[in-house]
Amino acid sequence: MNDQPVRLSRKAGARSRPAPARAHHPDFNARETRGWKALEAEDKLPGSAWAREQKWALEMGLPGAPSLEDRTIPTFARGELPHFAGINTFLKAPYVENIRDVAKYDAAVLGVPFDSGTTYRPGTRFGPQGIRRISALYTTYNYELGVDLREQMTLCDAGDVFTIPGNLEKSFDQISRGVGHVFASGALPIILGGDHSIGFPCVRGIAENTSKRIGIIHFDRHIDIQEKDLDERMHTTPWFWATNLPNVPAVNLVQLGIGGWQVPRPGAKEAFRRQTNVLTIEDIEEYGLEKTAEIALELAWKDADAVYISFDVDSLDCGFVPGTGWPEPGGFLPREALKILGLVCAPGICGLEVVEVSPPYDTSDITALMGVRVAVEALGSMCAHGTLGKHRSIIDKPIDYEKA
Numbered sequence: 238m239n240d241q242p243v244r245l246s247r248k249a250g251a252r253s254r255p256a257p258a259r260a261h262h263p264d265f266n267a268r269e270t271r272g273w274k275a276l277e278a279e280d281k282l283p284g285s286a287w288a289r290e291q292k293w294a295l296e297m298g299l300p301g302a303p304s305l306e307d308r309t310i311p312t313f314a315r316g317e318l319p320h321f322a323g324i325n326t327f328l329k330a331p332y333v334e335n336i337r338d339v340a341k342y343d344a345a346v347l348g349v350p351f352d353s354g355t356t357y358r359p360g361t362r363f364g365p366q367g368i369r370r371i372s373a374l375y376t377t378y379n380y381e382l383g384v385d386l387r388e389q390m391t392l393c394d395a396g397d398v399f400t401i402p403g404n405l406e407k408s409f410d411q412i413s414r415g416v417g418h419v420f421a422s423g424a425l426p427i428i429l430g431g432d433h434s435i436g437f438p439c440v441r442g443i444a445e446n447t448s449k450r451i452g453i454i455h456f457d458r459h460i461d462i463q464e465k466d467l468d469e470r471m472h473t474t475p476w477f478w479a480t481n482l483p484n485v486p487a488v489n490l491v492q493l494g495i496g497g498w499q500v501p502r503p504g505a506k507e508a509f510r511r512q513t514n515v516l517t518i519e520d521i522e523e524y525g526l527e528k529t530a531e532i533a534l535e536l537a538w539k540d541a542d543a544v545y546i547s548f549d550v551d552s553l554d555c556g557f558v559p560g561t562g563w564p565e566p567g568g569f570l571p572r573e574a575l576k577i578l579g580l581v582c583a584p585g586i587c588g589l590e591v592v593e594v595s596p597p598y599d600t601s602d603i604t605a606l607m608g609v610r611v612a613v614e615a616l617g618s619m620c621a622h623g624t625l626g627k628h629r630s631i632i633d634k635p636i637d638y639e640k641a
């Protein structure tokens with residue numbers, strides 16, 4: 238760059254050279270950045286549900302001390318604020334004590350505290366508690382998506398399924414009933430595991446309430462489709478059993494991020510035999526995130542009527558998820574997995590599980606926080622695309638679990 242003054246004309250004398258145009262920068266005056274568009278989206282969001290929550294909190298929690306200037310603050314913490322206080326349901330959503338009331342909500346979070354399917358590190362029975370606890374950190378608003386879950390949908394916390402430690406089969410029966418009940422009620426089930434053995438009973442609970450065909454998009458480092466492990470239906474086996482269900486064919490199973498040194502060969506053989514759709518991290522790097530999501534959607538939805546999402550937090554590089562049962566290097570970066578997750582949830586899903594969060598091995602709650610993020614990212618994507626509630630169209634043979 239020549240910063241020397243340049244003589245433009247005899248009359249003008251010496252003047253500075255004009256600054257070169259920085260055409261490679263976004264035009265901030267035209268407000269074309271995503272950062273700005275997100276602010277525009279926020280400006281259009283309503284705040285009425287928040288106003289209702291504040292009013293309710295005051296009614297429930299007594300007016301605050303006269304010395305407080307903010308008269309919306311109650312004496313007892315109720316609702317979202319403050320983030321460090323209160324009884325932690327997921328995102329401080331209302332706790333549904335009578336489980337029949339889940340029908341009144343668009344989506345219901347339910348915990349499946351179960352780790353008897355674990356074959357290495359246990360502790361995922363504390364997953365739902367850990368995820369709920371750190372979910373207190375979150376608001377209901379997402380900046381980039383321009384969505385506010387509180388304003389755009391109704392969410393409840395249905396509490397936990399009563400699982401039976403040490404008994405896979407009885408627990409599976411309980412889990413299928415619990416997930417099936419929530420699904421049949423019309424609320425979208427958002428399931429907090431638990432180890433990955435719950436994948437089979439969760440999908441079974443949904444599948445038995447519909448005659449329609451269900452595809453699965455599975456985020457994992459592990460292939461999880463062998464018949465048995467250590468003589469039982471452990472957390473390495475859910476897709477063997479789920480894709481044996483008549484309306485959950487293996488050709489609609491898409492497995493993202495599989496690889497490394499922890500994939501049991503019996504699982505690889507079974508995936509080969511059933512022709513599931515596996516993309517490794519290198520495949521995904523090559524195709525890119527958008528194209529990967531496109532491929533996943535095409536395969537999972539091929540001749541199917543709904544798609545279920547199974548997100549194992551160990552699909553991420555273990556540097557991001559120390560609190561998990563089988564940590565493995567070389568997986569997704571959080572932003573990669575979240576991007577793909579948002580894209581595959583955009584057309585609507587019939588259920589989501591986030592599994593393998595093990596708080597006893599966690600550091601600073603980062604693995605549990607990822608679990609929260611998976612759940613809200615899926616809901617946020619569906620709110621942004623207007624697809625929340627689409628799953629209701631496939632509930633064509635709801636089971637009455639009071640009688641069944």
Ligand SMILES: [Mn+2]
Pocket residue numbers: 433457458459549551552563593
């Ligand atoms: Mn896994």
